[in-house]
């Protein structure tokens with residue numbers, strides 16, 4: 213599968229309506245209402261999904277709880293759970309083109325990235341947890357002559373996952389895979405805009421052997437479905453990736469219901485810091501461009517604050533502008549496209565408003581424009597701002613578009629202070645050859661992820677999480693399992709042998 217025509221044929225084959233996924237079958241919303249999904253590139257609706265209401269959520273959560281209690285998944289052997297997850301990962305790979313086209317139509321991601329990065333990483337995550345399933349150990353503290361202490365982990369029951377549209381499959385899988393691996397039942401509420409790909413993902417789980425009722429997908433608006441899940445007293449854990457504003461509200465929903473665990477992966481405004489002694493300045497420049505343009509900048513970890521040591525500032529800025537001019541912004545189904553449209557007209561309007569605010573505040577555009585390339589297609593050219601100040605909106609707030617603010621610094625202390633001058637704490641990158649500086653910067657940066665001489669790297673076993681307004685806890689690796697399991701201490705008094 214490689215040319216645009218073949219991708220378009222696959223896009224045309226997307227069903228014009230979808231059901232919700234529950235009990236291993238399709239279902240309509242009880243009220244019979246539907247919502248349209250909109251393709252930002254063609255500016256047209258292409259399918260519908262059920263508009264669930266709170267009574268639909270009640271039904272799905274009750275089913276998930278009943279399935280958990282029945283033990284068809286929660287009490288099977290970890291090895292069997294692993295086998296099913298690995299089989300599901302294989303099916304995702306088999307259906308990679310189809311899933312990639314769905315994502316591409318839903319939110320405009322270039323189909324090449326959707327297949328080779330997003331779908332590939334979804335399968336990789338799932339396979340990793342499948343392989344881990346039967347390799348975890350419980351523990352027993354030593355040195356207790358008259359007792360046996362057991363420390364075990366148990367699934368929490370019903371896990372609700374609420375996920376965003378920017379990486380709809382891979383981010384959902386960061387939650388689904390460890391939660392299922394631990395034996396829970398999962399109710400996924402995907403972003404409305406990207407529901408269709410999540411539904412197809414769930415359907416494939418049945419083919420892999422996941423028992424009915426263990427994974428459900430409820431479609432509808434966040435304000436209805438998401439809120440109902442967050443306030444549901446039969447949900448034990450709510451795992452969320454999305455905006456800081458919505459995430460903070462979920463903590464209040466938990467407090468107002470059953471005090472469920474709430475895990476938050478939120479927004480970011482990540483600094484990318486280039487020192488003059490970067491081991492490979494050309495690589496640093498290439499990567500800096502990627503860091504704010506990949507997925508059209510709609511990435512929580514986007515490197516949107518680029519701080520460059522003054523000695524190489526002019527060279528780096530020229531390199532960035534030169535590379536940005538060579539990027540192709542266009543049809544996401546064309547494999548040659550680098551940046552697709554922004555995910556929606558409203559997202560496009562938000563990004564352009566931010567660019568305008570930067571200009572009004574006195575920043576200078578070294579590349580890009582405050583006008584859309586094509587407003588009907590929600591396309592925006594990557595924007596490079598210079599002459600920025602820390603108090604500007606474009607430096608403080610998450611834009612979620614291909615916009616970077618570039619500023620010089622004079623020494624390490626200033627770079628660190630600029631990096632931490634943010635309410636967010638998701639990620640950062642540092643480019644330098646100085647090993648001591650690497651450690652000083654890594655220790656000093658207030659963020660959950662620090663990449664050195666690289667950006668957005670990791671493997672399934674490394675944790676991913678933020679601090680400050682970027683969230684709490686962590687996805688990925690064994691670290692994700694804390695929220696999906698209850699820790700239990702069992703103390704067994706052995707009694708004395710008086711014989």
Ligand code: NAP
Nearest residue numbers: 376377402403404433434438439454455458477478479512
């Ligand atoms: P969003 O508006 O917060 O939506 C995220 C999810 O929450 C969607 O499923 C949404 O449903 C739902 N939702 C909306 N309002 C809700 C409510 N009142 N109660 C419960 N759920 C509700 O975020 P987004 O625009 O989709 O995604 C972009 C944001 O996600 C950015 O801030 C980005 O930084 C962040 N993000 C963070 C990470 C990370 O790992 N830290 C990764 C990716 C993205 P609807 O679609 O129906 O509105």
